[in-house]
Amino acid sequence: xxxxxxxxxxxxIILPEKVIMGHILIEGNRISEVTESNFPxxxxxxxxxxxxxxxxxxxxxxxxxHSDAIEKEIQPRPNTLFPIDMSFYELEKKLTVSGITxxxxxxxxxxxxxxxxxxxxxxxxxxxxxxxxARSMINHKIHLRYELTFLAGISVLEGLIRDKSIDFMSYMxxxxxxxxxxxxxxxxxxxxxQHGKKEQEVEDFMDRTFMNQxxxxxxxxxxxxxxxxxxxxxxxSHDDDNREKIETLIxxxxxxxxxxxxxxxxxxxxxxxxxxxxGAPNIIRGKSHxxxxxxxxxxxxxxADIICSDYLPSAMLPAVFHLTKEGIKLTEAVKMVxxxxxxxxxxxxxxxSIEVGKCADLIIVEMHQDYPLIRKTLVGGNLVFQTDFQVxxxxxxxxxx
Numbered sequence: 269x270x271x272x273x274x275x276x277x278x279x280x281i282i283l284p285e286k287v288i289m290g291h292i293l294i295e296g297n298r299i300s301e302v303t304e305s306n307f308p309x310x311x312x313x314x315x316x317x318x319x320x321x322x323x324x325x326x327x328x329x330x331x332x333x334h335s336d337a338i339e340k341e342i343q344p345r346p347n348t349l350f351p352i353d354m355s356f357y358e359l360e361k362k363l364t365v366s367g368i369t370x371x372x373x374x375x376x377x378x379x380x381x382x383x384x385x386x387x388x389x390x391x392x393x394x395x396x397x398x399x400x401x402a403r404s405m406i407n408h409k410i411h412l413r414y415e416l417t418f419l420a421g422i423s424v425l426e427g428l429i430r431d432k433s434i435d436f437m438s439y440m441x442x443x444x445x446x447x448x449x450x451x452x453x454x455x456x457x458x459x460x461x462q463h464g465k466k467e468q469e470v471e472d473f474m475d476r477t478f479m480n481q482x483x484x485x486x487x488x489x490x491x492x493x494x495x496x497x498x499x500x501x502x503x504x505s506h507d508d509d510n511r512e513k514i515e516t517l518i519x520x521x522x523x524x525x526x527x528x529x530x531x532x533x534x535x536x537x538x539x540x541x542x543x544x545x546x547g548a549p550n551i552i553r554g555k556s557h558x559x560x561x562x563x564x565x566x567x568x569x570x571x572a573d574i575i576c577s578d579y580l581p582s583a584m585l586p587a588v589f590h591l592t593k594e595g596i597k598l599t600e601a602v603k604m605v606x607x608x609x610x611x612x613x614x615x616x617x618x619x620x621s622i623e624v625g626k627c628a629d630l631i632i633v634e635m636h637q638d639y640p641l642i643r644k645t646l647v648g649g650n651l652v653f654q655t656d657f658q659v660x661x662x663x664x665x666x667x668x669x
Contacts, residue, residue, distance in 0.1 A: 272649065274319060275294070278291070279323075281302065281325075283621070284599060284607055291305060292628075298625060328629060328630065329629035329631050329645065330369060331606060332363075332577045333609045334576040336375075352395040356395065362581060364652050367585045369630075370409065371409065372410070372411035372435065373411060406647050412436070415440055417442075419485075441507075442507075443481045490519055503524075505524070507528070507529055511536050514542060523542065523543055526545045537571075538572075547576060547583075548575050548580065548584045585640045588605055631645050
């Protein structure tokens, strides 16, 4: 069988430690050559599809280990659900345009409503796993977020772990008074807005959460985390606000702290060799939507090494280049959305950097007035998105009615 070959040349290739001007040869779904040169010897590549990067950056496809974008696609407004298949296909197109080639869809296993109802979550997991096998443009994975106070859900979590329906998981506790919602009123307001429920329904839910928190079975949870680890499913914690929670994560043999609430906790996590993930929207906006730790401060203080999209995939790539304006080296910023998450998830042997032998998940990025635009996205050597748009001067366009 003849292997498809592609050569991307005239490219600023972002490697883990440096940027080179050169070309990349792809054979099948793998990178077979990375060479520093202005132009390849075309005669050596007569049977190859040539892609001129036109001096643009070429970097690894981004790995988003936490995004609830699929939830927003299925339920864009409270009590308004769209078909899962439609949501999957429409979000997938948006992800290729955003430069995300591996998405860990974050789904919440809880006793909430709508897209976070347990039956709905199980249906979404099954649908994504079915759809990605049948036809997909990118690499789809499942990140299951387990709400610790949903006591009845622990048996469901165990089942999903044992049948390998998920790829990554996190433990989270949204009980008011700690973590993300120290203010109970803030949580109540958020829940009412998010789910469109009446105040009494939300208050009953919060009362149940308070009661269940004292009944969390950490012996069982630690055991499940260790079983998951043996099956290649790694664990994160969520909204950590003190050292004790980091120690609990370590006891569970977890690897990642997502969105720590304060700098002290983030610094402590890093000191204990735990990866720390912050959100791209926080970087772009310069602040947390929950008035917690500023992501940019964590990064500049070496207290965070991974960026995820959180809830807005289109923020990932702009966040990378925003960091360069804050004095972060481009190679280091790029690793926060590529190699670092790959290492945290244990998939860096396959993806996360431009190296010979790795999967050809690549994006070509043009800088337009200091803003990054995706020109092409390749996944496994397949061109899944490209745009050859031209920027027109509107003053030269004559509109005739």
